[in-house]
Amino acid sequence: MIEVRDLHKHFAEVKAVDGVSFTARDGEITGLLGPNGAGKTTTLRMLYTLMQPDQGQVLVDGIDVAKDALAVRRKLGVLPDARGLYKRLTARENIDYFARLQGMDESLIRLRCKQLITALDMADIADRRTEGYSQGQRVKTAIARALVHDPRNVILDEPTNGLDVMATRSMRRFMRQLKEEGRCVLFSSHIMQEVAALCDRIVVIAHGRVVADATPDALRAQTGETNLEDAFVKIIGSEEGLAA
Numbered sequence: 726m727i728e729v730r731d732l733h734k735h736f737a738e739v740k741a742v743d744g745v746s747f748t749a750r751d752g753e754i755t756g757l758l759g760p761n762g763a764g765k766t767t768t769l770r771m772l773y774t775l776m777q778p779d780q781g782q783v784l785v786d787g788i789d790v791a792k793d794a795l796a797v798r799r800k801l802g803v804l805p806d807a808r809g810l811y812k813r814l815t816a817r818e819n820i821d822y823f824a825r826l827q828g829m830d831e832s833l834i835r836l837r838c839k840q841l842i843t844a845l846d847m848a849d850i851a852d853r854r855t856e857g858y859s860q861g862q863r864v865k866t867a868i869a870r871a872l873v874h875d876p877r878n879v880i881l882d883e884p885t886n887g888l889d890v891m892a893t894r895s896m897r898r899f900m901r902q903l904k905e906e907g908r909c910v911l912f913s914s915h916i917m918q919e920v921a922a923l924c925d926r927i928v929v930i931a932h933g934r935v936v937a938d939a940t941p942d943a944l945r946a947q948t949g950e951t952n953l954e955d956a957f958v959k960i961i962g963s964e965e966g967l968a969a
Contacts, residue, residue, distance in 0.1 A: 726751050726908050727772060727878055732781035734767050741767045742778070743933035749911040749926075751877070754904050756920045757913040759930035765913050766806055766882060768930065773803045773880055773913075785878055799827065802876035804868050804884055812856035814838055816847055816866040819855060819875050827874040834873070838931040841869040844902070846895065861892030868899070879903055881912035885919060897923060917954040 727749040734742040742764045748756035759765045770776040772783055774794045777927055783790040785797045811819055824834040842851045845865045850858065855866055864884060872879065884900070885893045900923060903910050914920055920927060921941055929937040929944075937944055937960045939955055950956040 726784075726786060727911060727959050728782075728784040729768070729772065730782040730784070731770065732771060732844055733779045734764075734771060734776065735779055740933050741922075742771070745781075745930065745933070745935055747928045747935055747938050749878075749909050751909045752904060752907045752920075753925040754862050754900060754910040754912065756913060756924035756927045757930065758915070758920060758927060758957060762830065763930045764933040765930055769880055769882055769913060773805070774798060799874065799950075800876055800878055802868075802871040802874070802879045804864070804871050804881045806881075806882045810855045810858075810863055810866055810870075813854060815854055816858075816862075816869070817842070817851045819866055820870050823917065824868045824873040828895075829874060837873050837875065838869075841872060845869055860887040863887060864888060864892070864896070877907075878909045879911070881910070883913055883915070885916065886913070893919075903962075917952075917957065921953045929957065929960050936960055 729745055729747050732742050732745040733838070736834065744766055759767050766775065771778050773799060774790055777791070785800045788796050788800065790797045811822070813938065814822065820838050820841065821834055824837060829837070834889060834898070842848055845868065847865055847869065850862050855863065881900070885896050886894060897919065900910060900912070924941060926940055927937070927944060928935055939947065944956045944960065945951060948956040948959045950959060
């Protein structure tokens with residue numbers, strides 16, 4: 726479980742995150758939505774320890790990020806906005822390298838590599854250098870690398886961005902599998918169809934603040950809209966939401 730309490734982050738005079746609070750629970754998919762510049766990516770970066778908040782608290786399975794960032798990293802699997810693969814390594818070597826950084830032993834590394842390559846349908850690319858991979862192949866490799874240590878909490882920043890239809894469907898199936906395994910899944914997306922299909926709960930951020938936190942059905946009921954995209958636009962109070 727990921728708990729966010731009164732999170733703040735300033736850049737000079739800009740309030741990027743201004744008191745964000747929400748909870749992403751185990752066995753659920755929580756969507757983080759908002760227009761461009763709303764503070765979504767900054768919030769996610771503070772959750773996975775890339776940035777330090779100016780104020781507030783992040784707890785991952787009860788561990789305070791500010792007090793034990795290393796322990797939190799072991800609890801998290803993260804697909805950041807920048808995928809960051811090592812281009813001269815194969816997919817398998819990328820996964821293996823991150824497993825070693827987590828201190829995993831050889832037999833477990835081999836097992837987890839095999840499991841993830843199978844689960845993500847990567848057998849045909851596993852031993853090719855990642856340089857020249859398609860966007861979908863890069864995302865699959867980055868996710869496998871993020872999950873090699875079997876974390877219970879998974880943060881995905883726009884996981885289907887740039888994917889074709891078949892790769893997107895595959896990614897959605899994989900996210901549902903993570904949920905069925907009882908993991909906490911937190912992801913950001915700007916695709917309303919995806920959010921409606923996947924999310925148990927939606928947190929909407931605008932101007933660095935949480936402006937809604939509810940189930941998709943509750944958000945539609947609150948706004949009087951039958952379409953989630955229309956509900957989202959009404960919640961943030963501007964057509965700018967369509968560009969998020």
